[in-house]
Amino acid sequence: MEMIQIVGLGLIATVLILVVREQKPIFAFVLAAFTGVYLFLFLIGKIDAVIKVLEDLANRSSIPSIYMSTILKIIGIAYIAEFGAQIVRDAGQESIASKIEFAGKILILVMAVPIISVIVESVMNLLPAGG
Structure with a gap:
């Protein structure tokens, strides 16, 4: 049922954007951005539920929080x-969109370093001492 609401909102927004884009391109972009933000906020509750399940699984499996x-x-x-x-692509700014994606990848790499370090350390402890 929720997917029907999401698709319905998307279709309505798309039709409105196509109608408005000819006369007021900035309003079309704003409508697209607000639609995206609304859908994101609509799904926050679902994301929160998934996070709680994952945290519960981690607690039960003794994975450090x-x-x-x-x-x-x-x-x-x-x-x-x-x-x-x-959203930036919707505004026609492919170059900036690529930079946002690149920044996201860098931040992900930075945050992953501690986990990668633990994995490498664990593997090193499993290997027999060379010599």
């Missing part, structure tokens, strides 16, 4: 960067 929170932040950065880049 710092790793789970870092992974969730990485996922959040990916979604936000993609969302921002799409």
Whole structure:
């Protein structure tokens, strides 16, 4: 049912944007941006529910919370960067959209370093001491 609402809103917004774009391109962009933001806010509750389930799984499996929170932040950065880049693309600014995506990738890499370090350290501890 929610997907029908999302598609319906998307179709209505698309028709309005196509009608308005000829006369007032800036209003068409604003309408597209607000539609995207509304859909994002509409889905926040779903995202929150998924985060709670993942946190519960992490607690039950004794995964340190710092790793789970870092992974969730990485996922959040990916979604936000993609969302921002799409809005900027809608405005016709491909170059800026690419920069947003690049910044998101860099931030993801920075946040992943501690997790990568733990993985490498764990693998090194499994290997027999050379010599």
